[in-house]
Amino acid sequence: MPVTKYRPFHEVNPVHLPDRQWPARRTTHAPRWLSTDLRDGNQALIEPMNAERKRAMFDLLVKMGYKEIEIGFPAASQTDFDFVRSLVEDDAVPEDVTVSVLTQSRPELIHRTIDSLVGFPRATVHLYNATAPVFREIVFRNDREATKELAVAGTREVMAYAEKVLGDDTVFGYQYSPEIFVDTEIEYALEVSEAVIATWQPDGDRELILNLPATVERATPNVYADQIEWMCRHLSRRDAVAVSLHPHNDRGTGVAAAELGLLAGADRVEGCLFGQGERTGNVDLVTLGLNLFSQGIDPMIDFSDIDEVRRTVEQCTQMDVHPRHPYGGDLVYTSFSGSHQDAIKKGFTVREEKVVAAGGEETAVVWELPYLPIDPKDVGRSYEAVVRVNSQSGKGGVAYLLSSTRHLDLPRRLQIELSGIVQKHTDAYGGEIDAEQLWSIFADEYLPHTAAMGLKPWGRFALKGTTVTTAGEGTDAVLTVTLVDGGEEKVVAATGNGPIDAFVNALTEVGVDVHVLDYAEHALSEGGDATAAAYLECEVDGQVLWGVGIDPSTMTASFKAIVSAVNRAER
Numbered sequence: 001m002p003v004t005k006y007r008p009f010h011e012v013n014p015v016h017l018p019d020r021q022w023p024a025r026r027t028t029h030a031p032r033w034l035s036t037d038l039r040d041g042n043q044a045l046i047e048p049m050n051a052e053r054k055r056a057m058f059d060l061l062v063k064m065g066y067k068e069i070e071i072g073f074p075a076a077s078q079t080d081f082d083f084v085r086s087l088v089e090d091d092a093v094p095e096d097v098t099v100s101v102l103t104q105s106r107p108e109l110i111h112r113t114i115d116s117l118v119g120f121p122r123a124t125v126h127l128y129n130a131t132a133p134v135f136r137e138i139v140f141r142n143d144r145e146a147t148k149e150l151a152v153a154g155t156r157e158v159m160a161y162a163e164k165v166l167g168d169d170t171v172f173g174y175q176y177s178p179e180i181f182v183d184t185e186i187e188y189a190l191e192v193s194e195a196v197i198a199t200w201q202p203d204g205d206r207e208l209i210l211n212l213p214a215t216v217e218r219a220t221p222n223v224y225a226d227q228i229e230w231m232c233r234h235l236s237r238r239d240a241v242a243v244s245l246h247p248h249n250d251r252g253t254g255v256a257a258a259e260l261g262l263l264a265g266a267d268r269v270e271g272c273l274f275g276q277g278e279r280t281g282n283v284d285l286v287t288l289g290l291n292l293f294s295q296g297i298d299p300m301i302d303f304s305d306i307d308e309v310r311r312t313v314e315q316c317t318q319m320d321v322h323p324r325h326p327y328g329g330d331l332v333y334t335s336f337s338g339s340h341q342d343a344i345k346k347g348f349t350v351r352e353e354k355v356v357a358a359g360g361e362e363t364a365v366v367w368e369l370p371y372l373p374i375d376p377k378d379v380g381r382s383y384e385a386v387v388r389v390n391s392q393s394g395k396g397g398v399a400y401l402l403s404s405t406r407h408l409d410l411p412r413r414l415q416i417e418l419s420g421i422v423q424k425h426t427d428a429y430g431g432e433i434d435a436e437q438l439w440s441i442f443a444d445e446y447l448p449h450t451a452a453m454g455l456k457p458w459g460r461f462a463l464k465g466t467t468v469t470t471a472g473e474g475t476d477a478v479l480t481v482t483l484v485d486g487g488e489e490k491v492v493a494a495t496g497n498g499p500i501d502a503f504v505n506a507l508t509e510v511g512v513d514v515h516v517l518d519y520a521e522h523a524l525s526e527g528g529d530a531t532a533a534a535y536l537e538c539e540v541d542g543q544v545l546w547g548v549g550i551d552p553s554t555m556t557a558s559f560k561a562i563v564s565a566v567n568r569a570e571r
């Protein structure tokens with residue numbers, strides 16, 4: 001690896017800010033957002049969006065609540081131009097949404113760009129030129145003065161042409177970006193910005209958006225924050241200039257850079273949903289917004305159906321969102337590993353208790369759940385997908401899945417026993433076991449005579465019926481049991497100090513020695529036709545194991561559970 005080819009960023013473009021203030025600041029509110037999905041996102045796609053997909057993206061952004069949307073680079077192509085026109089012709093832009101469009105600093109492109117905006121009630125022209133030394137030397141072969149002049153001349157051209165073509169019909173805004181701001185010598189970036197400010201003359205009613213892009217992310221996020229704080233401190237007319245961030249993600253720290261840049265004083269962030277955009281992408285607006293949400297700060301954007309957002313983005317961009325993408329990926333609320341599942345299951349139980357104590361008011365209870373930074377329900381995800389079972393899973397996950405999908409609340413030792421059985425399957429077959437497969441494993445093991453999943457019944461015994469009579473209080477129960485024993489129907493009678501004791505004694509009549517060690521039962525549904533589940537831990541001929549019974553009658557459920565344990569012992 002030829003590491004000597006590279007230099008540390010502080011040697012390339014140092015920023016001196018020893019009394020930086022941003023590390024001690026806290027985020028208290030959402031910034032202004034601009035979505036550039038239809039511009040920076042679109043220009044990075046293998047197949048740029050057609051009109052229909054652009055419209056679907058625009059409508060999604062509006063629905064989510066974005067108020068500033070960069071809708072394209074209208075001078076780039078007829079498709080881009082026509083899309084911009086279609087929005088005004090279809091009256092598709094709500095009153096509180098401002099669209100913006102990007103242009104280079106070339107008169108013919110500026111004219112074409114502004115022509116596309118005729119009829120928009122509010123629009124911003126965004127002009128950029130590269131100010132970084134590499135671009136001055138390699139791309140433009142311009143010195144500093146000529147580069148500054150390109151920015152100023154472009155600004156003047158925008159002002160003059162907009163005045164001529166748009167007049168008073170459009171509330172017209174202006175944005176300037178010194179491209180690769182992060183690589184530009186900071187005093188020079190300020191000099192160019194000030195020249196643009198002096199040209200546009202922002203004041204209270206006439207804002208200038210100064211966008212400071214990390215066009216290519218080349219340093220740690222604290223460096224970007226220093227650069228932003230330095231600019232914020234040195235800008236004249238700071239109150240009339242909206243400082244905007246435009247981080248890219250080349251080092252994988254675009255989100256952190258945006259967050260620290262906001263602490264450093266920026267007012268606004270430009271990015272794309274799920275971090276679409278050039279190379280490794282623009283900063284991800286979904287992560288930024290939901291990071292705020294997870295801190296109790298309203299992002300002012302609606303993420304309540306994250307899957308719908310993801311599906312639309314995937315359909316528009318023809319690119320997949322990674323399953324581990326923060327907040328929106330398929331797997332990000334899912335735990336496979338045993339200790340995580342156990343903690344989540346316990347967390348949900350404690351939370352349910354707290355919600356009940358709060359009078360059922362779910363939102364009154366602060367979210368504190370192990371391994372889940374936000375409540376999946378808040379972004380439209382269901383709890384069913386939270387816990388999934390594979391070879392890394394333990395009893396907690398298995399129990400959670402049976403509880404959430406089948407309402408079976410297994411006692412702890414039964415959870416441990418079942419987990420071992422499931423583990424044998426996952427070890428043998430690999431991969432994941434879904435809720436249906438888990439139910440099938442469970443039913444085959446514990447409920448062999450339940451017509452579940454088309455399983456083949458097995459086991460020496462099947463319970464056909466019971467009649468119980470008690471002579472009165474304090475007297476023994478008398479029980480008549482009809483059993484199928486190895487295919488042969490038998491009727492046995494026994495007494496005991498209760499129905500279960502009598503049933504155990506009846507089994508002695510057919511040669512089975514069973515003792516009940518532990519017992520648990522609960523209703524599976526509410527109301528008169530409720531079904532009960534019974535779990536009995538039994539010692540059968542010296543073996544300790546669990547049986548499970550499900551029946552409308554609690555007593556019959558218990559008898560079935562004993563039969564289940566006996567059959568398992570003999571299996």
Ligand SMILES: CC(=O)SCCNC(=O)CCNC(=O)[C@H](O)C(C)(C)COP(=O)(O)OP(=O)(O)OC[C@H]1O[C@@H](n2cnc3c(N)ncnc32)[C@H](O)[C@@H]1OP(=O)(O)O
Nearest residue numbers: 040043073075076077104105106128129130139140179215
């Ligand atoms: C960081 C960013 O994301 S910036 C946005 C980038 N997005 C895009 O480029 C997508 C849309 N672009 C396009 O469709 C085309 O590039 C167009 C229509 C804008 C221009 O096309 P062309 O005229 O064929 O020029 P080309 O694409 O080769 O651009 C390079 C030329 O533009 C000049 N240029 C580049 N940026 C700027 C700028 N901001 N201001 C003025 N001139 C510029 C270059 O110096 C070069 O000029 P040269 O040909 O005299 O050497």
Ligand SMILES: CC(C)C(=O)C(=O)O
Nearest residue numbers: 128177179180213215
């Ligand atoms: C045009 C500018 C803002 C840009 O896209 C970038 O620098 O990444």
